[in-house]
Amino acid sequence: MKKILSIPILLGIFFSVFLIGNVVAEEKEGLEIGNKAPDFEVTTLKGEEIQLSDLEGKPVMLNFWATWCPPCRTEMPDMQKFQENHDVTVLAVNLTDTEANKESVNQFVEQFGLTFQVGLDSDGSVAKTYRINPIPTTFMIDSKGEISHKTFGAMKYETMVEELEKMN
Template identity: 45%
Template structure:
């Protein structure tokens, strides 16, 4: 019995030492989810009521896009990836809302985090998406917005103010509730 107890305690100690040593290792390149680590220089995530941080990204065809290009229009900024099942699941609701309300000024800017233009183009074509998709290939915009999980969505009014933030897949009801608040 005494030998068994010593073996169990030794194993527990070894596991604890390994956990401590592994937790202090790593690079600033990202974590096991592929998302960028948050820099200590970025102190807080943008909050509801804050002005949405502007960003410059590229579309898969190479053209540049800035969030401020859409000032005066309500914007859904949605962070996603092709490998993310909940992201894939929310795309039909986003597409349907975009098609229903784009003529009233509603903008969707789907921000792909960390993937190649060719991979994103294939995904967009496969799902028949018509809303704008931008590439955040290095995760820099996700870092500024403190995106720690995807999908993550920011609902921004025409004045550039964040009116809502949603973690997880958005539904038709979530999008419609937002649009009731911001569309004329």
């Protein structure tokens, strides 16, 4: 009789530990420093699909911006310089649903000579997931996919470099 009662108890303990483990793992994803950055997929200006999780293994500067945003315009040359001079992936997600049209994004990229990846958040879903307000907003993500720094407003090149060095 004791053996029959102990089996359900052991199964209950096993499933409790299993569920608690899964909840803890899920809680690690979020928008705070030390959290796993929420995954998403966007289409780039070049028409390619890019998923944030595909970039793991290398530091990522994830920036949210729009062409009409003066501080965004200010930081773009520094972001280009940062991409050129460091082993980092810059992914600039444009809030396309706030733009007049997609062509204005193309013109902006050409005007500034940007060569880093520009993702289009056409429906605002990525901005919603990352609770973007204000813009620009930048997340520095380490090679494991964890947020190591976030900034609201334009970042200077020197700050980009400092935050990258902290990740290494």
